Amino acid sequence: MKFSVTVTLKKDVLDPQGKVVQNTLQNIGMDSLKSIRQGKYFEIEINDNEETAAKKKVDNMCKKLLANLIIEDYKINKI
Template sequence: MKFEVTVTLKKDVLDPQGKVVSQTLKNIGIKNLTQVRQGKYFEIDVDEKDSSKAIDQVKEMCEKLLVNQIIEDFKIKKAG
């Protein structure tokens, strides 16, 4: 079972990386750009047929390693 996990900085956390991307896009001539925020993305394959068990496992991975819950939020979505 395959999942897509997106990890984003919480709303009030500064995102210098996104700022640089945004500034660079403006420098190369992109107009109308308001904001860019950068996050992380993982595609995770789990060998588990029970959908709710599989989601629990992906959640565990997020909480234990992939996400710093002090400054980041995460979303898990079933792929495909």
């Protein structure tokens, strides 16, 4: 069973990496860009055919390693 996980910085947390990308895009002429924020993306494959159990395992991975819950949010989707 396959899941995608996106980890994003919380709304009020500064995103210096995204800011650099934003400045660079504006410097190469992308004027209509309003804002850009960068996050992380994971594709996770789990050996478990029961969706609820598999999702719980992914959730556990996010809490334990993939996301820093103090400054980041995460979203899990089945793919």
